[in-house]
Amino acid sequence: MKVLIIGAGPAGLSCGYELTKAGIGVEIYEASPYVGGMARSFDLWGQRVDMGPHRFFSREKHINEFFTTLVKDDYTLVNRLTRIYYRNRFFHYPIKLFNVLLNLPPFTILSILWEYLRIRLFPYKNPTTFEEWVSNRFGRKLFEIFFKHYSEKLWGISTSKIDADWAAQRIKSLSLWEAVISAIFGNKGDKHKTLLDQFAYPNNGTGTLYERAAEYITAHGGKVTLQNPVKKVIQDAGGRVNGIELKDGTIVLADRVVSTMPLTLMVKGLKDVPADVISAAEKLYFRNTILVYLEVDSMDLFKDNWIYVHSPEVKHGRITNFRNWSKELNRDKKTTILCMEFWAFDHDEIWKDKDENIAGLAMKEIHIMKLVPPQTKILNTFVLRVPRCYPVYETGYQVNLKKVENYLDTVENLIPIGRYGAFKYNNQDHSILMGILAADKITQGLDTDLWKINTDVEYQEEARIKDVLIQ
Ligand SMILES: Cc1cc2nc3c(=O)[nH]c(=O)nc-3n(C[C@H](O)[C@H](O)[C@H](O)COP(=O)(O)OP(=O)(O)OC[C@H]3O[C@@H](n4cnc5c(N)ncnc54)[C@H](O)[C@@H]3O)c2cc1C
Known part of the structure; x- marks a missing residue:
């Protein structure tokens, strides 16, 4: 059996990893030059950073095994400090x-x-x-x-x-x-998850998990190809999915396709989709994120892993301080990398604005909040746009999503999973669980309803990273 997977993020790679372990041939096609999707880590100014704060937590045994098998003991248990900034004051969170x-x-x-x-x-x-x-x-x-x-x-x-x-x-x-x-x-x-104050964090960034999953897949005969965007999923005369078409026109055939590309785009590429399903898919939309990284000439700005910025007088909503995660991230550098998050739709001015203007706004706001003293130098800035970051749960979205889900359930050999792949506001753990259960579906012929993940508490089993490692 050959399975094609669209996207090398947490959902695609956890699925590929489980299938490879089960001896099934896997080919993963990733549009970007990296593995890890939104949970990747990358080098910046001689240090390592994630795309915003990435705390990994799960109570589910299989998810924790995925983490512990790949990360081994190469992680730090981070004591979380997260505060809320509201009208010039800090409040602890929780x-x-x-x-x-x-x-x-x-x-x-x-x-x-x-x-x-x-x-x-x-x-x-x-x-x-x-x-x-x-x-x-x-x-x-x-x-x-x-x-x-x-x-x-x-x-x-x-x-x-x-x-x-x-x-x-x-x-x-x-x-x-x-x-x-x-x-x-x-x-x-x-x-309750919202109250947890300690979490396991891979020493070299959250993306370590996905880099290692990709290494395992390729070392065991699977294929992970980067910079290879998929144009659409293809079907035979009877409507059964039998492969993908790459952006360069190449056709790749397979027995099954697991898709983590945006659900809305994937559906539009299928053939003979009823008009009401297309119209429902068109009503689902995403919010984008702009990440602004600042390299600050200081080692001691504040102790939080991240700060939620509720104050309406500034535009950004969260700041991550990468000095407060694992020691390895900073690589003995004497500066601090902060990451500020702004959110926008495609039509918003800030999304279309020049990088230098957005970086200028971030520097202005960090000074308004007095998180960087005025005399401390900001040495470098870097702006990263992340399109389709958050599936927007506008009231009534379930009706449209359900219509799309019901239709896709009738398309054989296709499994849509992931954050924008299934239009679910997933954390890493939800996407990993979707990947693992999608693989089980294929290897064991199970009838699991993957749409329910992240909407249903039954998947939350009692097990923690710490427990799995310590026993
Ligand atoms: C700022 C920020 C903070 C976050 N904080 C946390 C946190 O604290 N804890 C946590 O657990 N999670 C957090 N998350 C969420 C986490 O990053 C996601 O849940 C996770 O990355 C989702 O994995 P995925 O595989 O479903 O999707 P993605 O990570 O989006 O991966 C999908 C992949 O598919 C690829 N792709 C898309 N279209 C195509 C195509 N046509 N052809 C080929 N490839 C394609 C993309 O390039 C991408 O690599 C955060 C996310 C962001 C952005």
């Missing part, structure tokens, strides 16, 4: 009660408590939007301070238009009460 009390004026605190009590008594009956869902959990005031501005920067639409799915996936069942209990008594139960 929220720490005393920190909130010290940072907010008494009137605001009373308003938080009042709004919390109010929503407990009169909650939104069927919360369908992000705004309603979060307000039900935390009260309206906390929602405004800790969720609204950041989410609107990220998604570019009002929180009243963002689907509750996003909150349900990311915040799980964490409530204000639990956040408060955790703030007072610590997080010994380790119950």
Whole structure:
């Protein structure tokens, strides 16, 4: 059997790795010159960086085995420090009660408590939007301070238009009460992902995982070709998928195709797709990210791994400090690399603006926040655009996605997976799980519903990197 995989990101490579282990011939076609997709690591100014912060965490045994088998003990357990910056003040994330009390004026605190009590008594009956869902959990005031501005920067639409799915996936069942209990008594139960404060990080960057998966595949007879974009998936006369067409026109035939290319583009390339499915796919859209890297002439700027920037007066939404991940990343350099994230749609001015203007804006904002003292030099800047980074969960998106999913379920020999491949707001662990389960589907003929990953808590098993390694 020969399987073609479109894309060498976490989903494509974990699938390729599992298939190669099972003795199945795999060919991976990757558009870019790199493996790792959005989770790749790369050299910059003599140091190593990721594409923004990449914390790996999973409770699922197979995902952790994938990590531990490839990374071995070449990782650091990082104590996470993440804060929220809001109107010139820093708040711990997850929220720490005393920190909130010290940072907010008494009137605001009373308003938080009042709004919390109010929503407990009169909650939104069927919360369908992000705004309603979060307000039900935390009260309206906390929602405004800790969720609204950041989410609107990220998604570019009002929180009243963002689907509750996003909150349900990311915040799980964490409530204000639990956040408060955790703030007072610590997080010994380790119950919710959002509260975890330690994670395993490959010493040479998160991309190590994917570089090693690609090495394994090629060392065991598989093929990973870079700079080889796929134009479309091809089908035989009966509609069954039987290969791919590369951008240069080459046809490659196979028994199965696993696709992690953007779902919206992939569907359009198929033949005889009903008009209502095309129209549903056209209504699904993505948000882009602009990463601005700054090399700062200092080794001691702040201790956070990353900071969420909720303040509406600056445009960026998150800053990563790569000095605070593993020692190896910095390679004995005496400077610090920061990465600031701006989000945009294709039509937004900032997306079309010149690199030097975007870097200028980033430097201005980092000074407004006083994270880099005015006398400290910024030695270098680098702007990286990441298109189609976030599938936008605008209210009602499930109806369109479901239509596309139902149609693709009728196309034989095709398995769409991945963050933009399946239009799911995946972290690495979700994409890896999709890859592993896609491989199981092929090798064991299973009927697993891969669309459910990242929407269904049943996949979250109890196992942690640390537990797997220590036993
Ligand atoms: C700024 C940022 C911060 C993040 N933080 C975290 C974090 O803290 N923790 C975490 O776990 N995850 C994080 N993520 C998410 C993580 O990067 C993704 O979940 C993961 O990379 C998704 O893997 P994937 O294989 O599904 O998709 P991708 O990584 O997007 O890989 C898809 C691959 O397919 C290739 N491709 C696309 N079209 C074609 C084509 N036509 N032909 C051939 N190849 C094609 C692409 O070039 C890409 O390499 C973050 C992402 C970003 C951008």
